[in-house]
Amino acid sequence: MPINVTVFGENIHERENPLVAEIYPIGMHGCIAAALNRDSELRANAVTQDQPEHGLTEQVLERTDVLTWWGHVGNGLVDDRIVERVHKRVLEGMGLIVLHSGHGSKIFKRLMGTGCDLTWRIADERERVWVCNPGHAIAQGIGATNFTIDREEMYGEPFGIPNPEEVVFLSWFQGGEVFRSGVTYRRGAGKIFYFRPGHETYPTYHHPIVQRVLTNAVHWARPEGRFPLGCAHVPVEQATERFVVDEVPAR
Ligand code: ZN
Secondary structure, X not given: OOEEXXXXXXXXXXXXXXXXHHHOOOHHHHHHHHHHHOOOOEEEEEEEOOOHHHHOOHHHHHOOOEEEEEOOOOHHHOOHHHHHHHHHHHHHOOEEEEEHHHHHOXXXXXXXXXXXXXXXXXXXXXXXXXXXXXXXXXXXXXXXXXXXXXXXEEEEOOOOOOOOOEEEEEEEEOOOOEEEEEEEEEEOOEEEEEEOOOOOOOOHHHOHHHHHHHHHHHXXXXXXXXXXXXOOOOOHHHOOOOOOOOOOOOO
């Protein structure tokens, strides 16, 4: 069975900034979807925020195993009803991969329950991404203790997230800052991975190791089962074991 991936992109910088359009002629979402589709087990489709329901209709989310999310200037413009819909699907078991400035998205903040704030600087810095857990499924195939992205935006600690379940990557920047750049969570039955690299004015999503991490992350986040939401009442007649209800004094 293929893993169905929906790649959400806000698609604003790509349309408004010629530099971004030059780096990503088919959008960051298009670049990410194409990279994922090179894995024969994945079926990735890109959707954008300007589509009806942001491209995230009930039907699309119903058949999505893993959703990836890149948002920035449009974070606050995402319809709360869609956030609710994505949140529900994550609790049911859909995987979610939140990318870069998606740390400020409504869905990530909702799932984390914290501000998810951080420090930042855009100064063409080198980013060295350290593998903290070489045994983790998301870190497979990197083949080294760390990898380098020649130019990136800096994100620094403190990062206002709850303590992660796992820290897979830690980034160091030329200016000296460090950042927990690859962290995992579970919410309900859904697995969540936040991955830091991916500022729009740099070709980060063309980087082969970044693409490898995203592919690994999709495999890791695929649903293992579906959790039924809602509190179902089980009347005595439908109880698994037969039993006699004791006489209860009237209250
Ligand atoms: Zn950025």
